[in-house]
Amino acid sequence: MNLHEYQARDILRRHGIPVPPGEVATTPAEARAIADRLGGNVVVKAQVHAGGRGKAGGVKLADGADAAQAAAAAILGMTIKGLTVHKVLIAPAAAIASESYVGIIVDRASQRPVLMVSPAGGIDIEEVAAKTPEKIHRLAIDPRYGLLPHQALTLGFALYGDVKQARAAADIMQRLYTAVYAVGASLAEINPLVTTREGSVQALDAKIAIDDNELERRPDIAALRDPTAEAREEVLAREAGLTFIKLDGTVGCCVNGAGLAMATMDLVKYYGAEPANFLDIGGSSNPQKVVSALRIITSDPRVKVILFNIFGGITRTDDVANGIVQATREFSLKVPMVLRLTGTNQDVAVDILTKAGFPALTDMDEAVKQAVALAKGKAA
Amino acid sequence: MSVFIDQSTRLVIQGITGRDGSFHAKQMMAYGTKVVAGVTPGKGGQRFEDSVPVFNTVADAVRETRANTAVIYVPAAVAASAIFEAADAGLQLIICITEGIPVLDMTRVLPFVHERGARLIGPNCPGLISPGKSKVGIIPGNICQPGKIGVVSRSGTLTYEIIHQLSTHGMGQSTCVGIGGDPLIGTNFIHCLAAFEADPETGAIVMIGEIGGTDEQQAAEFVQRNVSKPVVGFIAGQTAPPGRRMGHAGAIISGSSGTAAEKMMAFEKAGIAVMKRPADVVPLLQQRL
Numbered sequence: 001m002n003l004h005e006y007q008a009r010d011i012l013r014r015h016g017i018p019v020p021p022g023e024v025a026t027t028p029a030e031a032r033a034i035a036d037r038l039g040g041n042v043v044v045k046a047q048v049h050a051g052g053r054g055k056a057g058g059v060k061l062a063d064g065a066d067a068a069q070a071a072a073a074a075i076l077g078m079t080i081k082g083l084t085v086h087k088v089l090i091a092p093a094a095a096i097a098s099e100s101y102v103g104i105i106v107d108r109a110s111q112r113p114v115l116m117v118s119p120a121g122g123i124d125i126e127e128v129a130a131k132t133p134e135k136i137h138r139l140a141i142d143p144r145y146g147l148l149p150h151q152a153l154t155l156g157f158a159l160y161g162d163v164k165q166a167r168a169a170a171d172i173m174q175r176l177y178t179a180v181y182a183v184g185a186s187l188a189e190i191n192p193l194v195t196t197r198e199g200s201v202q203a204l205d206a207k208i209a210i211d212d213n214e215l216e217r218r219p220d221i222a223a224l225r226d227p228t229a230e231a232r233e234e235v236l237a238r239e240a241g242l243t244f245i246k247l248d249g250t251v252g253c254c255v256n257g258a259g260l261a262m263a264t265m266d267l268v269k270y271y272g273a274e275p276a277n278f279l280d281i282g283g284s285s286n287p288q289k290v291v292s293a294l295r296i297i298t299s300d301p302r303v304k305v306i307l308f309n310i311f312g313g314i315t316r317t318d319d320v321a322n323g324i325v326q327a328t329r330e331f332s333l334k335v336p337m338v339l340r341l342t343g344t345n346q347d348v349a350v351d352i353l354t355k356a357g358f359p360a361l362t363d364m365d366e367a368v369k370q371a372v373a374l375a376k377g378k379a380a
Numbered sequence: 381m382s383v384f385i386d387q388s389t390r391l392v393i394q395g396i397t398g399r400d401g402s403f404h405a406k407q408m409m410a411y412g413t414k415v416v417a418g419v420t421p422g423k424g425g426q427r428f429e430d431s432v433p434v435f436n437t438v439a440d441a442v443r444e445t446r447a448n449t450a451v452i453y454v455p456a457a458v459a460a461s462a463i464f465e466a467a468d469a470g471l472q473l474i475i476c477i478t479e480g481i482p483v484l485d486m487t488r489v490l491p492f493v494h495e496r497g498a499r500l501i502g503p504n505c506p507g508l509i510s511p512g513k514s515k516v517g518i519i520p521g522n523i524c525q526p527g528k529i530g531v532v533s534r535s536g537t538l539t540y541e542i543i544h545q546l547s548t549h550g551m552g553q554s555t556c557v558g559i560g561g562d563p564l565i566g567t568n569f570i571h572c573l574a575a576f577e578a579d580p581e582t583g584a585i586v587m588i589g590e591i592g593g594t595d596e597q598q599a600a601e602f603v604q605r606n607v608s609k610p611v612v613g614f615i616a617g618q619t620a621p622p623g624r625r626m627g628h629a630g631a632i633i634s635g636s637s638g639t640a641a642e643k644m645m646a647f648e649k650a651g652i653a654v655m656k657r658p659a660d661v662v663p664l665l666q667q668r669l
Contacts, residue, residue, distance in 0.1 A: 111487065186484075211482050211483050214482045245624050258628045263538050269619045313520045315537075343544075
């Protein structure tokens with residue numbers, strides 16, 4: 001789960017990291033009032049889960065309350081990478097002397113949290129890694145001991161020659177490391193970490209992603225979820241206990257298991273069509289989950305055919321068959337279905353479906369070929 | 381022979397009285413796995429299905445039954461703790477089926493397990509099966525056949541699909557290992573490839589990877605240098621968009637890294653035959669055996 005910049009800034013502030021003031025507005029009038037309170041020049045920033053906000057026009061400077069109101073009016077409601085902006089952050093436009101990068105990710109190769117710092121801040125760290133990898137300093141942290149003071153200070157000196165600033169940066173790194181474990185972050189970035197003209201070190205912008213597996217035990221963090229910042233179908237799917245990702249094709253896919261779901265999408269493409277979605281109905285699928293899945297898939301008008309690919313292990317194929325029949329009684333699917341069910345209780349499932357008038361296949365390739373043919377026939 | 385588990389496997393099931401644990405305990409017992417103990421705190425002294433003794437702690441179970449392998453079915457909130465407990469009890473092979481363990485918990489679990497010299501398989505995995513000998517986890521026994529193909533995979537049902545293809549064409553398996561779909565796992569492709577290379581009963585290897593991370597690329601290099609047996613590989617997620625978690629916590633393309641294309645290229649470079657679709661597994665193996 002991604003957090004908004006303003007939420008990430010709050011978390012950093014709570015962990016004692018210096019963050020400039022700033023408040024969130026949902027209307028131009030609120031933006032005006034905040035800018036008035038802050039005084040001077042402000043920056044108005046779209047709060048949306050997409051990179052490249054600046055390039056998309058989602059970040060504007062404003063010299064006073066009137067300009068802040070106008071900037072907020074322009075940004076609120078705009079679409080950045082398919083997501084509508086509902087909130088803006090208003091913060092003082094800081095006079096910046098230097099920009100650095102500090103980030104912590106959980107690294108798969110070393111199986112540890114890795115601290116990355118770079119004096120080249122303010123731009124995408126992937127870009128720095130690609131163009132000037134020598135400017136990135138990395139340290140794999142042993143979680144048994146945490147980030148040790150001398151390790152943090154060494155990296156502080158990699159950013160700043162001044163000992164006061166190096167110590168301030170080291171302190172921020174240690175607090176960021178504490179924050180990662182405290183909130184269950186899979187990624188926490190300060191970009192840029194700035195020095196002001198007065199010489200203080202501050203976190204100007206922050207990005208935090210929470211490991212979804214942490215949310216159950218951290219209700220306070222789970223409450224930060226902003227459903228308006230996500231695609232509607234994906235919110236519905238999550239509430240139904242499904243994993244769903246919207247794509248651009250015409251073949252609606254309903255599969256059990258993430259790996260098989262990806263392989264099914266790939267096979268759709270192999271036979272010449274595009275998948276409309278990724279959808280994993282999970283391990284122990286009850287019929288109701290299948291009904292929810294079909295509702296979500298058929299809400300996309302581009303879907304020309306629905307393809308089921310179920311390999312029953314824990315999942316009972318008769319549960320899925322019952323769900324399919326139940327769904328067709330509750331609402332009209334409007335598009336044809338191709339059903340492939342193999343594995344646990346396969347004979348029962350095929351019987352249920354045949355009686356309801358739906359032929360079922362047992363071969364994955366054959367099913368995908370048929371679905372692609374139907375998708376193309378309808379499209380033509 | 382086979383890898384990791386065989387007739388000498390003496391299994392303790394953590395969470396044996398739970399919904400998933402009890403269901404799969406019966407499945408494993410029916411398959412012939414030696415289930416010697418179960419653990420559910422507070423239910424020590426009971427018997428599961430009138431036969432398997434249940435203990436309060438893994439240490440008790442190991443002391444009383446000489447269990448040498450643990451499988452974990454407990455809920456995600458207590459699964460990391462269950463792995464710590466199994467490793468602390470001296471078990472050298474621990475299989476964690478549970479999905480949803482926070483990755484930061486795993487940063488603490490893995491060094492603890494490694495320090496005790498134990499092998500962890502998973503978490504978030506279907507476990508493993510040496511057909512005809514032993515099954516630990518949730519892979520359906522009826523789709524497997526004894527034979528000489530070693531299968532290693534990051535997936536669950538996709539693995540079943542591949543095993544199903546193999547078995548229906550008369551290609552049995554030595555061992556099938558599901559290593560799990562999480563970003564931090566105890567046993568990776570390389571560990572399994574090395575075990576299959578050393579196993580005289582394994583004649584060829586099928587490797588099923590997916591988008592995210594660089595494990596497959598490192599495994600490809602390992603194959604090039606250290607594996608003499610034929611290897612056939614598949615990568616799921618060619619159509620996955622970047623930046624989105626495709627169900628498995630580990631299946632995500634970060635920036636431009638971890639794509640299916642780069643993994644398939646690494647396979648080809650290492651002389652691994654790349655399957656374009658699951659149904660290719662049989663013909664590609666037939667060409668190489």
